[in-house]
Amino acid sequence: MNPYQQKRRWKYLLLSFAIVIASGSLFYTSYLVKNIARSERTRAQIWALSMKQVTASDDNDFLSYVLAVRDSSAVPAIVIDDKGDITTFRGLDTTKTYIKMSPEELKLRKITYDPQYFKDELDYMKKQHEPIKLVLFNVPSLVYYKDSDLLTQLKIFPYIQLSVIAIFLMVAYTAFSSSRKSEQNQVWVGLAKETAHQLGTPISSLMAWIELIKDKFNAEDDPLMAEMENDVRRLEIVADRFSKIGSKPKLEEHSVYEVVKDFVDYFKVRVSNKISFELTGNRRLIAGLNIPLFDWVIENLLKNAVNAIDGTGSIKVEISGSRAKKLVYIDVTDTGKGIPRSKFDTVFQPGYTTRKRGWGLGLSLTKRMIQNYHNGQIFVKDSELGKGTTFRIVLKSLTNDKPTTA
Template sequence: MNTYENKRFWKYILLAFALVIAAGSLIYTNYLVRNIARAERTRAQLWALSIRQSLTSDDNDFLPYVLTVRDSLAVPAIVTDEKGDIKTVRGLDTTKTYIDLPPDMPTNGKAPKYDPAYFKGELEIMKSQHEPIIINLPGLGHGNNLVYYKDSSLLTQLKMFPYVQLSVIAVFLTLAYSTFNSSRKSEQNQVWVGLAKETAHQLGTPISSLMAWLELLKDKFNAEEDPLVLEMENDVKRLEIVADRFSKIGAKPKLEEHYVYDVVKDFVDYFKVRVSAAINFEVTGDKNLVAGLNIPLFDWVIENLLKNAVNAIEGKGSIRINISDNKTKDLVYIDVTDTGKGIPRSKFATVFQPGYTTRKRGWGLGLSLTKRIMESYHNGKVFVRDSEIGKGTTFRIILKSINDHA
């Protein structure tokens, strides 16, 4: 298991642990809700019985106790007859009434507002929450009466509590993760910039020495045109470019206008003689497309994609780089297509993650650097356009085109 997959494994473990905590919170809260709901139904039944007792009792000494019990057990409730007509209510908005009061009724300026729609709505809520309690209440119509009730505010709040709690925890974890991730990336960037600049500094001295030794070699053996010496000189110049790349990390590079085809072709010509002859290279497309490029960094992008393609090809194969444009959006497309082993669709985004690699001795940084260079320094994009297992992969680079030279 590589570093990236190991990190992802632990993320899944932590996610599973969080889900267990959330599920436990919901289960326990639901357990409390069921117990309170049963207790509230018992209270509603006792309230209904206490109403009947208060309506039928002739014991004036006992009646105050009945009324006290009735009031202490009250939950928001509506009593209807068998037809559904409201007969009495309890625990609802006291500023409203379900019956039209007589106009001559004394109100002292505080008459409840006639609002049958409110009580109808409350009744529908109660019907949706609980089955009614059936009881016969003298004086409230013939036949049985139906006592509907709804959850108390305490029970409603308790039902909502786990969701509020989990939401708050989720927001907190999201903010904490974002802050931690931002801090970690900033720290990684600082380490990366420091390491890159130190590498460029360390490479400077031996590169200068090698250039001097090459000049002495050419003079001593009259080897100005010797192909081996020329290739050595090309490699030393390449080392200069690599050192220059590292020195530019952390600073905004200057982009200059270049013909994209020429830049890509020059690098491919350098690169292809340094890999297996069994791999065929081809550069095709529009030669007149211009884009803003920093050549040392952009060559690094092409190099990483070509190395990735070479590693994907087992034995004989081909790599084709096609350059095209989207005139409507002023974009330049560079498609790098290989005949390698392919990438699973589930890994299209993963291959750009730092540390992800399928090679036993790979660091998993090449494509991650490619993405960083394109997005941070060239305002472009790079992604897996298409891939098929056993047939090959196409990476696409997108750049903003400059039409002045087209």
């Protein structure tokens, strides 16, 4: 299992654990809410029965006891008669009334005549609970009630709690990831620059040895010596690439077609002759490029294409542009094994590889060099298992005239 798959597995495990915790919290809160709701139903029934006893009893001592029980057991409630009119209420706003009074009486009692308030409360209570039936003053009545403030708060508390925890975890994860990426970048930059420094001495020595061999064996025109020089110059380019990591590279205007062609010509003679190469497109498209880094991008894509081809196959590089959007498109298509659609984004993650001896860094570095250094984009344009894959690079065009297709 590669590091990316291990990381993804840990993410799934932590997510599953978080879901278990959230489910447990919601389940326990639901259990408490049901018990408290049952208790409030009982309290509402006690209040309704106490109302009945108050209207039926003349014993003052007993009435005092009943009133005490009623006041201690009350929940917000409204009593209506058989005509639907409100006869009394409990636990609502005492500064409002449902009974029309004279302006002087309303002012004296410091209350407001607001029957709509009670109508709204009654409608809300009807939606919450079934009414309690009783008879008051020989009139069939219904007692409607609603959840207390405590029960209402308890219902929404777990969602508020989980939301706060989720926000905290997201902020903490973002901060941790940012810090980790910053540390990784510093390590990669330091390692790259040290690699470039270490390569400098042997490369200089190789160049000197090549010149010595030419002079000693009179091999100035030997094609093998020319290829050796090309490889040493390629090593110099590689060292230059590593030295540029971590610093902002200088972009210069170049013909995209010519830059890609130079590298394809170098690369194709160094792979199996069973793989054919084709380069097509507009030769006049101009973009801002840093050639050492951009060659690295093309190299990674071509190597990835070669590795995807089992035996005989072909690699096509097509360069096109959009005048309206002022963009340059570079499509690298192979006839390899293809990529599942679910892996289109995953292939650019550090550590992801399908090769036993791969590090899974090629496409990750490619994406970084395109996005961070060339202000472009790279993605899997299309892929089909068993038929091949097309990667697309998108760069800003610096071409003034209308692109044409060669």
